Amino acid sequence: MFRGNLRKFFVAGISLFTLLGGVLSPMSQAAAPINLSIWTYGNVIDPVLIAQYKKLHPNITIVAKKSDLDGNAQALRYALPSSAVPDIAAVEISYMGEFRNYTQYLTDLSTLTPGAPSLASKYLSWRWNNMVADSGQVLGVPTDVGGLAVAYRIDLFKKAGLPTAPAAVSALWPTWDKFIETGKGYVAKQKGKAFIDIAQTIYTAVVNQGAQKYYDGSGNLVYDNNPNIQAAFNYTAAASQANLGTNVAQYSPDWNVGLNKGLYATVLAPAWMLQYIKQYAPKTTGLWNIATLPGNAGNQGGSALTIPTHAAHPQEAWDFIRWYTAPAQQKFEFINNLTFPTVTSLYTDPKVGDLKDPFFNNAPIGKIYSDSVKSVQPFQLGKKDRLIDSTIGQALSRVQLGKQLPQAAWTQAMSDIRRAIN
């Protein structure tokens, strides 16, 4: 009895499915739907804009798979040679040095219509060139650029007897030496407080001000004899040894609490980090202002969208990328999420150039960050950027915690890198 019922149930179920399938499939075919898949990380892809795109193109459904920065790059390494690739892949600048070597796995955007080179002049040139392979293929379009400036706490500066107006604060540190000197004065007056959240962030700031990073123009490794790398390491070590920073990790829960409690007087902040500060320290509204970085030029981070060679819908992906990185969308992202645009015409756009935020005491965010990204010098990205960054980062953390003296930490970092890249 039971068996018979069960069989009837299954038969009924199966016929119902076939029936539904038969009714539904012609309807969906009429709309010719396309699923565009995106592999991304962090806040590169904004769901608000995705919803807008869906309204403009009802037949296109965007499916974004979000991981963390390293996990995303790792998944791409596996996937790119295979056919199991997304239509669009977000790549962070610290991994672009690796991916730009594999032109066989990423679509040359010059071959799509309209060709990418026609867009080049609209974008910040060094940032655009990050995405161009040595042999000339255009592999991606940058969605944003970090820029870098100093977010500082007005109330804490006042307590320490320092000036509080942005121009006067910027004038305190025309150089990194002066920045560290100011910091020493601050921690001498404000016992138990830190001048900067994390001293190790100075390293990236100084490195990205150079005309060369870990590779020279012809792709040879120069990490161990590039004077700018050494200078960046030394400035950071000096700041650590003068106790300017704390021992916590950036974005850790402890760091968030410190932000709220006013433990740090300054944070070296790329534009996208301002949004993070607003979110995680909402009570500090109006207590912040923004000054320029010592040496003014600065960048940290930035993302771009690429199309894998084996993508199923390259042309639709390209249409989406062009729309997503177009001035209107970048402007929207800057105003709403403070990710800084890569389209240079926006820097003089009143909505961008004059953007002020009451959270940061109406600092001219647009102007400060456009000045900082415009004066960045282009340098060669390379395959091992991420590895070298993190190995030197470990060394600087050892100096910060007093586990090693700077010289020993540097020596160990160099041998660690040599071992790791072999």
Next chain:
Amino acid sequence: MAFRSSTVAPKNRGDRWGLLYVSPFFFIFGIFGLLPILFTVYVSFFHWDPLAGHNYIGLDNFRNLFTDPYFYRAVRNTFSIFLISFVPQTILALLLANFLANPQLKFKVFWRTILLVPWVTSILSVAIIFSELFGQNYGMVNVAMHYLGLSHIGIHDVNWVGQTIPSHIAISSMIIYRNLGYASLIYLASMLAIPRDLYESASLDGASKLQQFRYVTIPQLKNTLTFMLIVGTIGGLQTFLEPLTYGGVQGGDSRQFSTLALYLYEQIIINNKFGYAAAIGVAITILTVIISGVNFLVTRRISGGES
């Protein structure tokens, strides 16, 4: 005669049918268990980069592994974290199980269910919450230690991430938190299986509760303890998500909490060396086999000596 042969024939056929019934397991194990293991061994002989391609380098990965100080550090960390988690966990679990085995205890089911709750939480959420607890400046553990007066004996503002032993303690505490209830229930189950008359005769002989625990309960649990030791070491060798969530892929600035599994992962994620990672994987497998072998021999010696 006819009777005999007719009993033999169906028996043989039954064996074959039995093989057919268990074959799905071997089929699935072959595809998802055995093949990946064999492929890992294969990859370990190569310099392997999924994008740049691969070339055969013989035993170079293993040669490098034997001279790699960070591999040995990972071995050290793995065993240290295992010891710091397994020993207290076993003691606590035995005490808890003993408490729950008390026949006079009220709300038995409630306590047992409560115990198992941490076991069903995901490792990831445990690790995230514990990372908050162990924050250096505002973490609850440091604050609690301050109020307990530990700062008077020089223990204050412990950097639970930066220093080796504190980081091992923090990671072990996550493992203990998650496994304690499960271990307690296993011990409880075998405690309830101990014949009650053993306790009765012990108390007639004048043994106190403590003595009963020491001389009746513990010896009776020997098999369960060995089982937990073997399962625990195998799990310990795979410690991965806790340190990763706690302090990143590299396991700290001096690799102070980089475990074997995390070191393998670092080779893939940061160094992009799949061949080397595979060699580490093979090394973990060999270590597991050796330790299981030692466990087996020790257990046999113990149980042999008993009987």
